[in-house]
Amino acid sequence: MQTDTTTGAAITFDAVGKAFPKKGGGSVMALEDISLSVEPGTITGIIGRSGAGKSTLLRMVNGLEKPTSGAVTVAGRDVGAAGAADLREIRREVGMIFQHFNLLSSRTVRENVALPLEISGTPAREIAPRVDDLVERVGLQDFRNRYPAELSGGQKQRVGIARALATQPKVLLSDEATSALDPETTQTVLELLGDINRDLGLTILLITHEMAVVRDIASHVAVIEDGHIVEDGSTYDVFTAPQHPTTQSFLSSVTGVTLPHFIARQLRDTRPEGNAREVMRITFAGENATDPLIAEMSRDLGLQVNILAGAVEEIGPRPFGNLLISVDADGAEQARAFLERNQQRTEVLGYVG
Amino acid sequence: MSANLVNMLMEATWQTLYMVAVSTLLGAIGGLPIGVFLACSQKGELLSSPTVNKVLGVVVNATRSVPFIILVVAIIPFTRIVAGTSIGTTAAIVPLTIAAVPFIARLVENSIREVDSGLIEAARSMGATPMQIIRKVLIPEALPGITLGLTLAVVSLLGYSAMVGAVGGEGLGDLGIRYGYQRFMPEVMGLVVLILIVLVQLVQTIGEWIARRVDKRAPSNRGA
Ligand SMILES: Nc1ncnc2c1ncn2[C@@H]1O[C@H](COP(=O)(O)OP(=O)(O)OP(=O)(O)O)[C@@H](O)[C@H]1O
Numbered sequence: 028m029q030t031d032t033t034t035g036a037a038i039t040f041d042a043v044g045k046a047f048p049k050k051g052g053g054s055v056m057a058l059e060d061i062s063l064s065v066e067p068g069t070i071t072g073i074i075g076r077s078g079a080g081k082s083t084l085l086r087m088v089n090g091l092e093k094p095t096s097g098a099v100t101v102a103g104r105d106v107g108a109a110g111a112a113d114l115r116e117i118r119r120e121v122g123m124i125f126q127h128f129n130l131l132s133s134r135t136v137r138e139n140v141a142l143p144l145e146i147s148g149t150p151a152r153e154i155a156p157r158v159d160d161l162v163e164r165v166g167l168q169d170f171r172n173r174y175p176a177e178l179s180g181g182q183k184q185r186v187g188i189a190r191a192l193a194t195q196p197k198v199l200l201s202d203e204a205t206s207a208l209d210p211e212t213t214q215t216v217l218e219l220l221g222d223i224n225r226d227l228g229l230t231i232l233l234i235t236h237e238m239a240v241v242r243d244i245a246s247h248v249a250v251i252e253d254g255h256i257v258e259d260g261s262t263y264d265v266f267t268a269p270q271h272p273t274t275q276s277f278l279s280s281v282t283g284v285t286l287p288h289f290i291a292r293q294l295r296d297t298r299p300e301g302n303a304r305e306v307m308r309i310t311f312a313g314e315n316a317t318d319p320l321i322a323e324m325s326r327d328l329g330l331q332v333n334i335l336a337g338a339v340e341e342i343g344p345r346p347f348g349n350l351l352i353s354v355d356a357d358g359a360e361q362a363r364a365f366l367e368r369n370q371q372r373t374e375v376l377g378y379v380g
Numbered sequence: 381m382s383a384n385l386v387n388m389l390m391e392a393t394w395q396t397l398y399m400v401a402v403s404t405l406l407g408a409i410g411g412l413p414i415g416v417f418l419a420c421s422q423k424g425e426l427l428s429s430p431t432v433n434k435v436l437g438v439v440v441n442a443t444r445s446v447p448f449i450i451l452v453v454a455i456i457p458f459t460r461i462v463a464g465t466s467i468g469t470t471a472a473i474v475p476l477t478i479a480a481v482p483f484i485a486r487l488v489e490n491s492i493r494e495v496d497s498g499l500i501e502a503a504r505s506m507g508a509t510p511m512q513i514i515r516k517v518l519i520p521e522a523l524p525g526i527t528l529g530l531t532l533a534v535v536s537l538l539g540y541s542a543m544v545g546a547v548g549g550e551g552l553g554d555l556g557i558r559y560g561y562q563r564f565m566p567e568v569m570g571l572v573v574l575i576l577i578v579l580v581q582l583v584q585t586i587g588e589w590i591a592r593r594v595d596k597r598a599p600s601n602r603g604a
């Protein structure tokens with residue numbers, strides 16, 4: 028694979044901006060000062076709210092949109108500067124799948140998968156075996172002569188994936204590819220993408236508005252808001268130590284650890300007079316994530332720990348947990364010190380009387 | 381019914397079919413590319429050329445707004461150049477074709493505009509050229525609509541063909557006027573109308589059948 032000679036990255040965004048002309052004059056900045064580098068063979072998730080600029084960002088990778096400032100490179104080639112012929116060549120090395128599949132209703136599964144090969148001028152006798160391979164890879168051999176109207180959403184997306192792989196691209200772009208699917212089907216499609224990433228060493232850049240998708244498949248994540256990347260890094264780091272409020276709010280929906288209502292109602296920002304308990308969030312990560320730390324802390328510090336909510340999750344092979352507890356406010360500082368000594372993160376949420 | 385009358389009706393039916401078939405064919409040959417161009421050439425589209433698009437749109441509209449009977453008469457000099465004569469059944473094909481081209485062009489344009497823009501996006505992401513997108517995506521996906529449009533065009537041309545008697549074109553309409561109206565033979569008029577009704581039904585049925593065959597969008601419409 029030809030990679031960027033300076034960074035070795037599969038895809039780079041270098042101070043990329045994109046302005047769209049506005050109706051009646053002026054322009055809208057859809058993206059501003061985006062710098063991101065996607066390493067070969069990784070799965071990178073881009074997450075953000077509707078209108079944040081995710082699709083615009085993705086579409087610049089295969090030149091469906093051109094940056095108005097900065098540069099986007101794929102395998103070292105400048106996409107924005109590419110002429111029509113170069114751009115077509117780049118596009119053959121970058122597959123793309125879509126939320127609404129975008130399959131041709133007039134073509135069968137096999138014919139849909141064959142389309143990019145016909146477009147690239149592959150000889151007919153090479154197309155047939157390649158298409159059969161791809162259809163089998165996505166598990167649709169029994170449906171190969173069906174029309175899209177006769178397939179379920181998950182099956183349609185498999186056709187979309189097979190089609191995107193037809194020209195043996197190095198990069199796969201996915202724009203909300205699972206957003207139209209139910210949770211179970213989403214899982215099977217994500218597994219397929221994971222397999223492809225592993226087996227073919229394909230670099231995948233995927234857009235989503237669901238943290239669960241990032242958690243399940245992405246090794247890296249970038250959070251985008253209002254056209255800016257507000258946070259990016261390895262999925263594990265971002266999940267265990269989110270810095271930006273947007274990231275934190277996306278995470279609360281997936282970790283699902285929130286205070287029970289009756290406590291949330293009583294919660295105060297400052298410690299009340301007299302007897303009080305401090306409520307804190309502990310994020311377990313790294314080596315000690317599965318150690319029985321709470322029991323140890325309770326015993327060593329002689330503290331009564333009240334567990335309010337919690338969950339343990341996996342990101343890739345690594346567990347991480349979220350626990351909401353309350354302890355006597357007088358011992359709280361000691362408790363936090365103990366946890367931080369053991370490489371756990373704590374966050375004070377408030378006090379209850 | 382006299383053998384003579386049967387012969388006349390058969391001959392007239394044949395002439396009508398001949399005029400309509402040839403003008404539909406020529407109309408489609410002209411209308412299809414124009415329709416595709418109209419559908420793809422607005423600003424920012426595949427073949428973006430807004431000025432040509434606007435000019436062509438005006439020409440198409442102008443042609444379509446001329447009443448057919450006036451068109452027939454107005455283009456007599458042109459017909460004479462093209463067909464070598466300005467009267468007769470073959471000459472009548474010229475105005476019929478000129479009416480068919482813009483009609484079919486608009487029908488094709490509409491069918492192509494209905495194709496999901498996501499498909500164009502997908503084809504572009506595969507590195508397709510504009511011509512490849514038109515040939516491999518837009519036309520096949522618009523085919524059910526184009527088929528129904530052509531059916532409509534044939535039915536309309538059947539109607540128009542009845543007016544070409546004005547320039548010596550023959551066919552069912554001409555027969556009906558000459559015998560049924562001018563010579564007071566109402567049974568001829570009745571038979572002409574009956575044959576036209578049957579023809580329209582046939583064209584409509586066949587057109588819809590073909591459109592269903594090529595339409596794979598809903599499972600119940602499966603051709604197989
Ligand atoms: N072709 C365009 N012309 C003008 N404005 C555009 C265009 N495409 C996108 N925008 C604007 O750019 C911003 C980002 O749009 P984009 O489609 O990238 O968002 P998104 O994050 O993909 O949202 P969603 O989750 O809803 O798909 C929006 O404000 C949008 O209105």
Ligand SMILES: [Mg+2]
Binds near residue numbers: 081082083
């Ligand atoms: Mg989007």
